[in-house]
Amino acid sequence: MNDTTRPRTAKGTLKAATRTRTTSVRGGLKRSGFNETSEALFLTSGYVYGSAADAEAAFATPTADRFVYSRFANPTVAMFEERLRLLEGAEACRATATGMAAVFAALMALLRAGDRLVASRALFGSCHIICGEILPRYGIVSEFVDGADNAAWTKALSKPTKVVFLETPSNPTLEIVDLAHVTKLAHKAGAQVVVDNVFATPLLQRPLELGADVVCYSATKHIDGQGRCLGGAILGSAKFVNDELGPFLRHTGPAMSPFNAWNLLKGLETMPLRVEAMCRSALAVAKFLEGRTGVKRVLYPQLDSHPQAALAQAQMALGGTVVTFELAGGKEAAFRFLDALELIDISNNLGDAKSLVCHPATTTHQRLPAPERQRVGITDGVLRLSVGLEDERDIVDDLKRGLEAV
Numbered sequence: 001m002n003d004t005t006r007p008r009t010a011k012g013t014l015k016a017a018t019r020t021r022t023t024s025v026r027g028g029l030k031r032s033g034f035n036e037t038s039e040a041l042f043l044t045s046g047y048v049y050g051s052a053a054d055a056e057a058a059f060a061t062p063t064a065d066r067f068v069y070s071r072f073a074n075p076t077v078a079m080f081e082e083r084l085r086l087l088e089g090a091e092a093c094r095a096t097a098t099g100m101a102a103v104f105a106a107l108m109a110l111l112r113a114g115d116r117l118v119a120s121r122a123l124f125g126s127c128h129i130i131c132g133e134i135l136p137r138y139g140i141v142s143e144f145v146d147g148a149d150n151a152a153w154t155k156a157l158s159k160p161t162k163v164v165f166l167e168t169p170s171n172p173t174l175e176i177v178d179l180a181h182v183t184k185l186a187h188k189a190g191a192q193v194v195v196d197n198v199f200a201t202p203l204l205q206r207p208l209e210l211g212a213d214v215v216c217y218s219a220t221k222h223i224d225g226q227g228r229c230l231g232g233a234i235l236g237s238a239k240f241v242n243d244e245l246g247p248f249l250r251h252t253g254p255a256m257s258p259f260n261a262w263n264l265l266k267g268l269e270t271m272p273l274r275v276e277a278m279c280r281s282a283l284a285v286a287k288f289l290e291g292r293t294g295v296k297r298v299l300y301p302q303l304d305s306h307p308q309a310a311l312a313q314a315q316m317a318l319g320g321t322v323v324t325f326e327l328a329g330g331k332e333a334a335f336r337f338l339d340a341l342e343l344i345d346i347s348n349n350l351g352d353a354k355s356l357v358c359h360p361a362t363t364t365h366q367r368l369p370a371p372e373r374q375r376v377g378i379t380d381g382v383l384r385l386s387v388g389l390e391d392e393r394d395i396v397d398d399l400k401r402g403l404e405a406v
């Protein structure tokens, strides 16, 4: 093949729109003067200027190619933001140091004292603390609803509201929020909808296409997917990112490190392959667990037994990489199960190449008051399994070991 006839610039910038797998490998690539193959790591905090007038111009007129300080923008971080922006189909993207920094910055950029926030109850532990404890300190009124209950959303959104925040599928009970329905109600109430799309990734679910205004990620999960670094991202309209979010990030400083952005660019290259393989194994694992002795219930969006199976299958391309199940014997059974595993690690991360399992009631959701834990279905027998890239038969063999110990 004669590659020279293909239209492209020496800097690697693609001219035409590409499909997901191509975008995840090449989207946002901008080569330096050295024409390196791989994305360059610009591990620099600052930038220099040819003259005093040049420095003045750089500060006066910010452009995409002119960097002044890495708290504001950095070339490696910008490549990561552009690649993720293309994958999400958003107008703009900003990276942050962690997923929590992304959620907090998105909410802080939208909310003011006196505003009302409505959030789904089944949230990642720290997201629940931000909505229920931290934001109310600054005069924001927050209310939680059962995310799977459309009538509860209708009631909560019958009053003027500034922001709706939700997670679907939720962590760890894999509850599904009807995105098209809730965004319609939210907009009628005057609210912007912020979706924590970590469990679905941009590959399985497209909240912006279903009406959401802002999407947040913990890049620590599937985007890195290999347990190396923390990261986060916020995607939305150019207006929101330039006018509201940009200034908040610039002055408060939760910036992503260039080194992490470089790792995450490498993570995005393989994300579609990894996520698809992990979803297939997760479905097989969910089917294996369903109906086993000692297993009270299995939650996985693509199982017909999921309480919202039809909605999950319509809203998501695949079921995701996490399987949640409840052991009949409570905490004692759960701990015995975990301690008998030889392959799957006990760890609270997810979306990783290594299969990881945790007991949410005593780890990720330990700080949640017990009644709130019960309300979202995190009983003492619940285990959350993040299915990795190992051979699915070895994962199942290990689960058998755990079940025998119970």
Ligand SMILES: *Cc1c(COP(=O)(O)O)cnc(C)c1O
Pocket (backbone or CB within 6 Å): 098, 099, 100, 101, 103, 124, 127, 167, 171, 196, 198, 199, 217, 218, 219, 220, 221, 230, 231, 232
């Ligand atoms: C992990 C996670 C976060 C927080 O991300 P960090 O990168 O750990 O800060 C937020 N939401 C969900 C759903 C998560 O799984």
